[in-house]
Amino acid sequence: IIKIDKRTASKGYGWRSSYKSQGDTAIWFQYHYPSEDSIVIAQKTYIKNYVDSFENALNSNNFNITSGYRKYISMTSFIDMFFLNELSKNIDGYRLSTYLYKDKKSKGGKLHMGPAWDYDIAWNNTSENGGNVTSGWQFTMLSDQYPVPFWWKKLNQDPIFWNDAQCRYNILKTKVLNTTNINHIIDSLASLLAEAEIRNFNQWPILSKNVYNNPQPMPGNYSGEITNIKNFVKNRLTWMQSNINGDVNNCPILAINDNHVNEMTFSVFPNPF
Secondary structure, X not given: OEEEOOOOOOHHHXXXXXXXXXXXXXXXXXXXXXXXXXXXXXXXXXXXXXHHHHHHHHHOOOOOOOOXXXXXXXXXXXXXHHHHHHHHOOOOOOOOOEEEEEOOHHHOOOEEEOOOOOOOOOOOOOXXXXXXXXOOOHHHOOOOOOOOOHHHHHHOOOHHHHHHHHHHHHHHOOOOOOHHHHXXXXXXXXXXXXXXXXXXXXXXXXXXXXXXXXXXXXXXXXXXXXXXXXXXXXXXXXXXXXHOOOOOOOOOHHHXXXXXXXXXXOOOOOOOO
16 A cells, blocks of 8 residues: 655655656655555565556556556546545545555556545535635646646546546446435434534534635534535536546446456457457
8 A cells, every 4th residue: 555645754665756746746655554664675666666657657648548557557446536536626635645555466456546535624625725616627736745646637638538437427426426325425424413513513613613714604503514515516516527528438348347357358250240
């Protein structure tokens, strides 16, 4: 497991990307697991070389499905993380608290995004970096100190990425990425916290206070906050659905499930078909 985050370990427990992102800054990758006192040189070298190979491939203009950057990463996990960071307008997304893990070769061997982490200033909870604006792609945010990796800008130059994203979105919107499902989750969590929120805001009366660049005006009550997040999600989903510019009639197999593509065999007959 590796991560993109504020540096928390010694210099030897990570490495600098060979490619610069915005602000002329290169991303610092940190090993996360195994721990600093137990990781061995062979493990460090292996994952660094793998990520370097992915970045080298992505930095080129070769967007070929089989020989380009796709052979190194799980497209499904990258697209899902893209959707999650974009739907929530997570200002820490992509550039901080971002974890990646690599499967064993027996499980496909690719680099995956996740687990998802750190959404306390997402979901319309801050006006910083456009976190409260329901339009626009969040991966384009500017931050010289903690820049978004060049990956996402490059991925968005690949038309097949957008086809994958469109096809994946069409699958997810039937059960996951729709207001009915998300409102159900919000209501269930609000009900679960109904008693605790009263004690919480008696102890810390902050519902009308600006804690961290909170969007204004503030509702000032718990039910208003629930309504706020529902409205934000509804408007954000509407914008995203209109701006995922892929071709739903051109869905690669990888868009549906890229975890088992190496196990597939195809036979087309007769010849000519």
